[in-house]
Amino acid sequence: MKTINKFTFKNLSDYLKHFRYLPTYRKGNKDAFYNPRNRQDLLIPIDKPEFTKLEVITLFSNSKATDMPPNIEWCRFQQYIYSIDNNP
Secondary structure, eight states, X not given: XXXXXXXXXXXXXXXXXXXXXXXXXXXXXXXXXXXXXXXXEEEEESSOSOBOHHHXXXXXXXXXXXXXXXXXXXXXXXXXXXXXXXXX
């Protein structure tokens, strides 16, 4: 299995859209993705070209918008990335 250490804004936004988060507005240098299941927004910096594993987990940790605890959300994100890399 190939290990990916860097993730782009597009990876994160595609993941959120796949799990039915809705892109709603831009606040400063961050895009907001609305989770209709718990009515919260997840803010992702748009000016950052790549994110590390720790930064992605921190984004999930600092938001109430995620459906699951940060480490489980991270696992789901990894599975999503793996699935799109192996199904072109």
